[in-house]
Amino acid sequence: MSISASLRKINVTRYIQPLREGGSLPALAEGDDDFKYVLKFKGGGHGVKTLIAELIGGEIARALKLKLPELVFAELDEAFGQTEADEEIQDLLKASKGLNLALHFLSGAITFDPAVTKIDEKLASQIVWLDSLITNADRTVRNTNMLIWNKELWLIDHGSCLFFQYTWTNWQAKAAGPFTFIKDHVLLPQATLLNEVNAEFKLLLTEEKLKAIVSLIPDEWLHWEDTTETPGEIREVYLQFLLTRLRYADTFTKEAIDAR
Numbered sequence: 001m002s003i004s005a006s007l008r009k010i011n012v013t014r015y016i017q018p019l020r021e022g023g024s025l026p027a028l029a030e031g032d033d034d035f036k037y038v039l040k041f042k043g044g045g046h047g048v049k050t051l052i053a054e055l056i057g058g059e060i061a062r063a064l065k066l067k068l069p070e071l072v073f074a075e076l077d078e079a080f081g082q083t084e085a086d087e088e089i090q091d092l093l094k095a096s097k098g099l100n101l102a103l104h105f106l107s108g109a110i111t112f113d114p115a116v117t118k119i120d121e122k123l124a125s126q127i128v129w130l131d132s133l134i135t136n137a138d139r140t141v142r143n144t145n146m147l148i149w150n151k152e153l154w155l156i157d158h159g160s161c162l163f164f165q166y167t168w169t170n171w172q173a174k175a176a177g178p179f180t181f182i183k184d185h186v187l188l189p190q191a192t193l194l195n196e197v198n199a200e201f202k203l204l205l206t207e208e209k210l211k212a213i214v215s216l217i218p219d220e221w222l223h224w225e226d227t228t229e230t231p232g233e234i235r236e237v238y239l240q241f242l243l244t245r246l247r248y249a250d251t252f253t254k255e256a257i258d259a260r
Helices: 048-063 087-095 121-133 171-176 180-184 194-204 207-214 231-247 249-259
Strands: 009-018 027-031 036-040 071-076 098-104 146-149 152-155
Touching: 009 036, 009 087, 009 098, 027 071, 036 048, 036 071, 048 071, 048 098, 048 121, 048 207, 048 231, 121 180, 121 194, 121 231, 121 249, 171 231, 180 249, 194 249, 207 231, 231 249
Parallel strands: 009 071
Antiparallel strands: 009 027, 027 036, 036 098, 071 098, 146 152
C-alpha cells in the first residue's frame, strides 16, 4: 500500500455548528467540494501539535489498513467567521486562518459502545497495537473515539497521541519507554491476538511508509516559537520517534498483554 505524497485540500465555505464534545472545539463544516467535514482548528488549545498528532496517528492507522474517514487539509480564509455571534468561536476561527485539518463527516454514524457492539479479537488487537505504537491515551470507555458506520468500526480523533511532543525533550527515552495508559484501553479485554498482530504489523509498517506519513506535515505547522529547529529537523524527530517506537514493538506488545 502506498501513502500519498499529500492530502487532498479543501477550502472551508461554511461553518455549520460547533461539536462541543471535543476539548478543542472542533466543528461541523462544509467544504468547496460540497462535502461535510469535522474540522480541527490549529487555533485550539494545543495548537498545531494536535493537528500533527491527528495527521500522523490517522495516516498510520490507514497504512495499517484500519478504517478511518478521509483526512484533508482545510484552508480557512481570514474573513471566515466574522459573522459568528459566539465570541469564543469567533476568536478560534481568527486564530486558525490558514491551513487546518478535517475528517470526512460520516453522516448517520453512531458512537461505538462496547456494551452494545462486540469487536472481534483480531480487530481489537490491531487497534490496541496501533494505540500502543502512537501512545494514544484517548481510546477509553469514557471516550472511545470510534464510530459504527455502515455496520463497520471506524477510528476517529487521534489528536491525543504522540504526547512526547508537548515537552519535546528526552524523546528517545519516551519512545523506548512504557505506555501505562494502555491498561485503560476500551478494547484491551478483547485483544487476545496481540502477538500475532505484532508480527504482522511490524512487517507492514516500513520505514518508507513512516517517512512518507511524516513528510505530509506542512511547513506552516512547523514554525514553533519555542525551538530553533527547522521544519525539516522537527519532522526528523517525529520520524525517529516512530522508528524507535517500532523497534520496541515487542516490548510494548508484552506490556499490553501483561495489562490484560
